[in-house]
Amino acid sequence: MSAGGDGLDSLLATPHDGAYGEMTPPIYQSSLFGFSSYAEFEDRMAGRSDRPLYSRVQNPTVSAFEQMIARLEGAEAAVGFASGMAAVASTLFALVKPGDRIACITHVYPDSYRLMERMLRPWGVEITYHTPEAFEAEPELLAGARLAYLESPNSMMMEVMDLRAVAGHARRHGVTTVIDSSWATPALLNPVALGIDLVIHSASKYISGHSDTVAGVVAGRADLVARLRDLTLPLLGAKLAPFEAWLLLRGLRTLEARMRQHGRTADLFVDRLAARPEVTRVRSPGANAVPGLRGRSGLMSVEFAENVDIPRFADALKIFRLGVSWGGFESLVVPAAITLRQAGEQNAPQRFGVPPRLVRLSLGLEGAEDLWEDFMQALEVATG
Template sequence: MTTRMEGLDTLLAAPHDGTFGEMTPPIYQSSLFGFASYAEFEDRMAGRSDRPLYSRVQNPTVSAFEQMIARLEATEAAVGFASGMAAVAATLFALVKPGDRIACITHVYPDSYRLMERMLRPWGIEITYHPPEQFERESDLLAGARLAYLESPNSMMMEVMDLQVVAGHARRHGALTVFDNSWATPALLNPVALGIDLVIHSASKYISGHSDTVAGVVAGPAELIGRLRDLTLPLLGAKLAPFEAWLLLRGLRTLETRMRQHGGTADLFVDRLATRPEVTRVRSPGADAAPGLRGRSGLLSVELSENISIPHFADALRLFRLGVSWGGFESLAVPAAITLKQAGEQNAPQRFGVPPRLVRLSLGLESAEDLWKDFVQALEVAKN
């Protein structure tokens, strides 16, 4: 593990040290890279050189993004992928084999769950699901497990865990820990500092911040990242493209500033939601919710009372759009009940216990007061 010496704002604002003094890395939009001599070519193929060879496995623009993520997460290395799910799949396929067990957090990101159930389980990999308190309380939960797959907070339900305690349990039993840090980003949480082995980001979310990029990235020790580079990155082929890497570098420059605004809007909502009789519960962990967490992101969930028609509430929203994903400049709402309509997943919310009257909100970069007015007027329209 490395230690991040710079403040996040300073690190993110650091200019690219380029040939012509450019502030941002250029886009190397090339599929391959040539060599000046036989010896130079041989050195690269034999692993004695790390210069670019082929953009399916290495590209200078992608490398610049990977290096920035490694610095932000204070890890030795990072590797980019074409999507968050590509990052999840590449990590699990590289680290588990038939007969292994994955201990997974309950209410995990739905497509991570589908990957485990529809692909890994049929291949002979056991998956067990456990709530955060069980990971913390039962020190032998990870006995015999190959890997713990974690989120804090987890999807929709926003439950948190003490990562340092869980990482300690994992080390005692020789289990790897993989943590999805898409909710907090390095601006609010550095899991490796708490003992986590590998950190995954859906870079499509806050790291991009502009809703124009689909990407993923994994950060961690050089040895584990090397396994992904050697096996699943080249052979599955879900590489990060140079243009997307350039957009992600663009997004990273404003990550700290954007996260402050997202969090400030969330703070306003959390305070005011407590006064609304139509809201029965707010799920939005803040800085005091778990060790290592330094603030609140803009993704939260609310549960609405029985006298609110959720379809009418959703249709009455004007600034909030209805849509999946989160972390961009725009505000979004996702009613949990509507996720039942996804093909083949009609029983998923009941199976995982997600309240049917829960609505997930992604608070964007619009005026916090304007967003609050929109939320309140939609409540008024939707009253039975």
């Protein structure tokens, strides 16, 4: 696997090699940084120096994380945030204004949808929703749009798109492209190399990998990242904290190995589920499903036949847990029927078409055979 032209394993294994030979960047748990002279202080305030000033806008530990993400994505720059939604909101509010239109992927992450519908639309931003097929085959749908907001695969339905083709359509219409690439991580996909302008990660997921951190990050074109740094990072204040950045750096060191394990378990499930009569469809894109995708992550969805009692299935699981989020060491299930009960979701246009018998699986780092045995015993209970 490669990222930004360098081997991903090599990038992740490179030690920090700081002033004292430390392998890991230290935690700079300080809210502010002092200056030794008037001239040094003036240079920083005038933008002639990039020396740390105040941790709401810049912190050395956070900077180390941002630099590594930029390298892994092959991006010009990156900026960290306090959560994935802080990254999404800070990006959209920095790049669109009242009167603009966002062309958004269908079945987008529910809180991204709520941000657009409950905050951006009342603010005067138009949002239109389009399938991956429409983004690929109908370039004119981007005419007049300010921004294309993408996921590949998208939430719950796991539909993928040809990002290179969509990026080409967007460039011809002068549209900025943004993708939430949390599913793939830099280990499996580098959207910047396919022409996408900005890549968002909910770093709480696979990048952290330990279910102990909430964070987000945006990587891509230097001018767009600079706009986020100048506008929404300091003024909305959703900065990434140094301790969380340190945890994320720890998570990145094992990203490649973890993604390989998630992928192997997912491959096992995909192969075996295809032969099960209780399962009508498996949604799990793999390597080369679309250009640039190098493998399969552990997040997938399955659709159960009518004879499966989904609540009984969920309650019978012993290793899998019921819970939101994904990308950690633990395995989780989320029935679509539960997510559709959230306020406003039943009639949400972007949610139309999500089968009520769909269940999302996040395959963790437990033994693959143990997970399969747990899945099968729960399925037996649910069909008995």
